[in-house]
Amino acid sequence: MVSLLTPNKALETLAGNVQARRLALGLTQVGLSSRSGVPLSTLRKFEQTGAASIEVLCKLLMVVGGLEDVVEASAPKQSDFTTIDEVLKADGKPKRKHGWRS
DSSP states (O other): OOOSOOHHHHHHHHHHHHHHHHHHTTOOHHHHHHHHTOOHHHHHHHHHHOOOOHHHHHHHHHHHSOHHHHHHHTSOOOOSOSSHHHHHHOOSOOOOOSOSOO
16 A cells, blocks of 8 residues: 655654643653653654654543544554455455344
8 A cells, every 4th residue: 555644744743742642631751751661752742853763652642532543543454355356256245244044
């Protein structure tokens, strides 16, 4: 899949989202730093540039919310098809997931 989102733009967006969540909660940078265990200088650098480790991002999201969403978004998606032939042969009807006899 081709994405038009560059890694740098994604980092900037993540930083902006975390900052917006922090402000919506009424937290200062000092407050978020102390609650998350992330050094204040690291938090400031993250909010300005988006540069941070995954551990730092997880610690911040644990406080401001959204950690579960990020973990869920990174889960692999299951495909119903393994080949193009299966796609072409599919009739579009949902497959039965439950038995019909007792």
